[in-house]
Amino acid sequence: QQPVQSPQAVILREGEDAVINCSSSKALYSVHWYRQKHGEAPVFLMILLKGGEQKGHEKISASFNEKKQQSSLYLTASQLSYSGTYFCGTNTNAGKSTFGDGTTLTVKP
Amino acid sequence: EAGVAQSPRYKIIEKRQSVAFWCNPISGHATLYWYQQILGQGPKLLIQFQNNGVVDDSQLPKDRFSAERLKGVDSTLKIQPAKLEDSAVYLCASSFGTGGDYGYTFGSGTRLTVV
Numbered sequence: 001q002q003p004v005q006s007p008q009a010v011i012l013r014e015g016e017d018a019v020i021n022c023s024s025s026k027a028l029y030s031v032h033w034y035r036q037k038h039g040e041a042p043v044f045l046m047i048l049l050k051g052g053e054q055k056g057h058e059k060i061s062a063s064f065n066e067k068k069q070q071s072s073l074y075l076t077a078s079q080l081s082y083s084g085t086y087f088c089g090t091n092t093n094a095g096k097s098t099f100g101d102g103t104t105l106t107v108k109p
Numbered sequence: 110e111a112g113v114a115q116s117p118r119y120k121i122i123e124k125r126q127s128v129a130f131w132c133n134p135i136s137g138h139a140t141l142y143w144y145q146q147i148l149g150q151g152p153k154l155l156i157q158f159q160n161n162g163v164v165d166d167s168q169l170p171k172d173r174f175s176a177e178r179l180k181g182v183d184s185t186l187k188i189q190p191a192k193l194e195d196s197a198v199y200l201c202a203s204s205f206g207t208g209g210d211y212g213y214t215f216g217s218g219t220r221l222t223v224v
Contacts, residue, residue, distance in 0.1 A: 002151070032212040041113075041200065041215040042152070049210075087151050091209030096165060099151030 001025055003090045005100035012078045012107050020103045022088030023070040030091045031064050031071040036102070037084040045073075078107045111135065113216035115201050121222045127189035130219045133182065134203030140164075141178055142213065143186050144200040152200055152215075158184065191223045 003024045010018050022031060030049045034042035048064035048071060059076045071090075075082055085102040114133040122128050134141045139160050144152035155174065157165040160181040169176070173192070178184040188195055198220050202213040 030209050032208070034213075034215075041217045042213075044212045044214060047210075047212040089151075089208065089213070094207045094209040096154065096157070097208045097213075099153070101149070101151045 002098050003088055003100045005086075005088060005103050007103060008101075009104040010106070012105070014080060014107055014109055015077050016107075018075045018078060018105060020073040020075075020086050020088075020105070021070060022072070022090065022100055023068075024090050026069065026090075026092050028064075028066060028069050028071075028090050029093050031062075032089045032091075032097070033062055033071075033073050034087045034089065035082075035084045036087060042087060075105070078105075080107050080109065083107045113201055113203055113214050115216035115219055117219055118217065119220050119222075121224060122191055124193055124223050125190040127187065128191055128221060129185055129187045130199050130201075130221075132184045132186070132201030132216060134184075134201070135214055138203035138205055138214070139181070140204045140207055141184050142202045142204070142208065143176055143184070144202060144215075146198045146200055146218070148197075152202075155186070155199075188221075191221075193223050196221055196223045 006021045032047040033045040036042040050066045062073045064071045085104045087102045089097040089099045141158045143155040146152045156169045156176045158178040176186045198218040200218045201216040205211045
């Protein structure tokens with residue numbers, strides 16, 4: 001079953017923070033995050049395996065709450081280059097992944 | 110390292126015509142995937158290969174779509190005959206193990222327009 005992402009869209013000014021959520025109705029094995037710019041391929045950001053860990057990638061980090069079956073992506077001090085659509089992919093096992101419909105982030109000067 | 114290569118980048122065909130897409134994954138990645146991404150939606154799995162064997166093709170419309178991965182390296186995805194609803198971006202992805210353990214590296218995709 002497809003994970004649900006929220007919000008669908010967010011508009012920020014440079015330097016502001018954002019949180020994007022990804023929720024599943026099923027117990028999760030892993031969650032992975034991607035950023036896709038218009039007309040380009042999704043780019044892998046990070047993967048979180050069950051265990052409630054948090055990971056960081058520059059000023060972008062994520063958490064995984066396996067009890068709540070959800071993950072959150074945190075973008076701090078947003079830069080113009082952060083604009084794009086963010087997708088979460090979820091796995092109930094190591095095999096098949098299901099992707100959310102994305103959250104569009106627009107960072108304005 | 111070189112990324113996932115796909116061709117062509119764009120294709121416009123008439124309905125009922127056939128079309129083929131090509132993908133060359135990252136060297137050493139045993140797992141290869143074809144995804145369909147309709148505008149405004151997330152990628153949806155069509156087929157997954159492990160080396161040259163099919164792992165999951167449960168969501169592949171087999172009456173019109175076919176895919177192969179000969180010699181466990183590059184892959185082709187074919188649509189015959191195409192329908193208007195096949196208009197989408199077709200993404201190829203590869204993974205060192207499985208996407209659930211390592212995530213995916215996606216190619217730039219082929220944007221298909223069926224008119």
